[in-house]
Amino acid sequence: MYALCAGIGLRAPHVTRVLAEKPRIPWLEVHSENYFAAGGAAHDALERIRADYPLSLHGVGLSLGSADPLDPAHLGRLRELVDRYQPAFVSEHLSWGAIDGMHWNDLLPLPHTREAAALLVDRIHEVEESLGRPILVENVSSYLRFHAGMSEAEFVADVVRRSGCGLLLDVNNVYVNSVNHGFDPVDYLRAIPCGVVAEMHLAGHTRKTGLPEPLIIDSHDDFVSAEVWALYERAIERFGPRPTLIEWDARIPPLEALIEEAARATQRLEACRAELA
Amino acid sequence: MPSLRELQRGFAAAMHGRAGEIIAAIDGGALGAGARVGIYRNAIAATRLRTLSDSYPAVRALVGDAFFERLAYRYSDLNPSRSGDLCVYGARFPQFIEQSPEAIEPVPYLADIARLEWLRQEAALAADADSVPDPMPRLPAAADPRRLRATLHPSLRSIRSAFPVFAIHRWCDAPAEPAPRLDDGAECGLIWRSDGEVAESAIHPASYAFVEALREGGTLADAAAAGEAQDDGFRLRDCLDGLLDRGLIVDFTPQAGSS
Numbered sequence: 173m174y175a176l177c178a179g180i181g182l183r184a185p186h187v188t189r190v191l192a193e194k195p196r197i198p199w200l201e202v203h204s205e206n207y208f209a210a211g212g213a214a215h216d217a218l219e220r221i222r223a224d225y226p227l228s229l230h231g232v233g234l235s236l237g238s239a240d241p242l243d244p245a246h247l248g249r250l251r252e253l254v255d256r257y258q259p260a261f262v263s264e265h266l267s268w269g270a271i272d273g274m275h276w277n278d279l280l281p282l283p284h285t286r287e288a289a290a291l292l293v294d295r296i297h298e299v300e301e302s303l304g305r306p307i308l309v310e311n312v313s314s315y316l317r318f319h320a321g322m323s324e325a326e327f328v329a330d331v332v333r334r335s336g337c338g339l340l341l342d343v344n345n346v347y348v349n350s351v352n353h354g355f356d357p358v359d360y361l362r363a364i365p366c367g368v369v370a371e372m373h374l375a376g377h378t379r380k381t382g383l384p385e386p387l388i389i390d391s392h393d394d395f396v397s398a399e400v401w402a403l404y405e406r407a408i409e410r411f412g413p414r415p416t417l418i419e420w421d422a423r424i425p426p427l428e429a430l431i432e433e434a435a436r437a438t439q440r441l442e443a444c445r446a447e448l449a
Numbered sequence: 450m451p452s453l454r455e456l457q458r459g460f461a462a463a464m465h466g467r468a469g470e471i472i473a474a475i476d477g478g479a480l481g482a483g484a485r486v487g488i489y490r491n492a493i494a495a496t497r498l499r500t501l502s503d504s505y506p507a508v509r510a511l512v513g514d515a516f517f518e519r520l521a522y523r524y525s526d527l528n529p530s531r532s533g534d535l536c537v538y539g540a541r542f543p544q545f546i547e548q549s550p551e552a553i554e555p556v557p558y559l560a561d562i563a564r565l566e567w568l569r570q571e572a573a574l575a576a577d578a579d580s581v582p583d584p585m586p587r588l589p590a591a592a593d594p595r596r597l598r599a600t601l602h603p604s605l606r607s608i609r610s611a612f613p614v615f616a617i618h619r620w621c622d623a624p625a626e627p628a629p630r631l632d633d634g635a636e637c638g639l640i641w642r643s644d645g646e647v648a649e650s651a652i653h654p655a656s657y658a659f660v661e662a663l664r665e666g667g668t669l670a671d672a673a674a675a676g677e678a679q680d681d682g683f684r685l686r687d688c689l690d691g692l693l694d695r696g697l698i699v700d701f702t703p704q705a706g707s708s
Binding site: 205206208209210211212213215216232233234235237238239243245246249268269270271272273274275276277278280282283285287288291315316317318319320321354383384385387389 | 450452453454456457458460461464474475476477478479480482485486488489492493496497500529530531532533534535536538573574575576577603604642645646
């Protein structure tokens with residue numbers, strides 16, 4: 173469908189223009205939780221957008237990796253959303269965000285242990301059974317890692333392999349973590365099985381200075397960096413062209429900037445396809 | 450290595466400033482485990498502050514950024530999020546303000562403004578009516594009109610305040626206008642969603658009593674009695690017409706057991 177094109181994450185400041193002007197954007201992704209309300213203007217807009225664009229739903233609050241059970245109300249609302257909008261992809265994160273009923277509303281890092289991997293596999297199956305369809309899971313950026321356990325790439329590969337779900341490979345997150353935790357990002361890509369990547373994400377980040385070691389914050393507030401574009405090219409060489417999304421969540425620029433950034437990704441996807449042909 | 454639950458509980462404690470339990474499990478590197486935990490603590494605090502700022506812009510405008518931030522951080526410490534959906538975070542902020550003397554003494558109407566802002570958010574996100582409200586929902590032919598119950602529009606909310614809350618709220622949006630006078634008195638009002646936008650209107654206390662009685666499941670007769678108890682001059686027909694004109698009654702049903 174839109175395998176060889178890059179879309180954008182649709183955020184509130186751009187909804188009015190997308191509705192009015194229907195710009196040429198191959199596909200759009202929205203955060204699932206932004207549409208959890210029972211009704212209202214956001215749904216009216218998304219109904220109209222869904223009629224004109226392929227759509228994917230990207231969840232940020234389900235807390236797949238929490239030792240607590242999944243929140244049935246949250247899962248129920250996600251199911252209603254999936255039933256209503258019939259998205260091309262539904263994705264969640266390989267992270268946790270709640271414990272003992274308290275939610276931190278963040279994508280918190282998991283230990284790369286067998287216990288955490290087994291829990292994620294069970295939870296992915298639970299979500300897929302509830303939604304009646306497969307989901308993708310995304311590797312997250314992190315600012316700390318726990319002692320012991322597998323490397324992050326081994327952990328992600330293990331979860332994806334054992335659960336059978338697809339991977340939403342966030343290339344920026346791989347790069348951010350490679351700097352924050354001192355590993356080779358290309359080695360990370362090599363550790364991921366070739367056939368599992370179903371979608372990729374790209375975003376901007378912020379490099380902190382004046383610290384005793386390098387640190388990058390996954391801020392989604394800038395253009396994709398040269399290093400991430402280079403890693404993206406390595407990723408599509410390895411995994412083939414995959415639907416790709418530009419995420420921009422803070423200091424959001426005019427819509428044109430996102431469309432141009434998506435076009436840069438599409439050029440790379442087309443070049444990869446030409447090489448494969 | 451602690452179990453996953455132990456580790457997540459340790460992380461939760463660290464978000465409340467008790468990082469001791471989790472530090473040993475983290476590979477801190479040159480930056481240090483405490484600094485790394487602090488990145489998450491700061492990000493979570495910033496998210497909650499942003500969420501409260503988005504939900505309570507008039508409260509923020511009234512007390513100023515610095516005071517609002519202190520209030521919001523204290524609220525966040527005492528009221529952790531209970532949902533993965535941030536749209537529902539901050540529901541208890543009005544009560545928290547009400548119980549915060551440093552907020553309510555200098556700005557006695559602050560909690561009511563917060564209550565109004567939360568009701569506006571609820572109205573914006575409420576379910577749609579099952580169908581487009583008929584401007585004049587049909588009264589069941591055989592029923593005694595006074596024994597009917599009314600189904601209100603799902604977005605309809607109401608507020609009663611000892612202060613002119615709607616005037617103050619409007620002034621926060623457009624502070625160039627003359628400031629409202631607190632001795633303008635109490636206000637009752639309705640908040641609802643119309644064509645995707647949140648609308649609000651001050652109403653007479655008798656009309657407020659009427660709507661509240663309908664919301665509690667009373668018949669039109671019960672609600673009219675509640676309105677008349679507030680004001681002898683309450684006129685059921687006028688009040689009903691006002692609600693119907695705004696599409697705020699979406700259906701009438703006979704009281705159980707009546708024909």
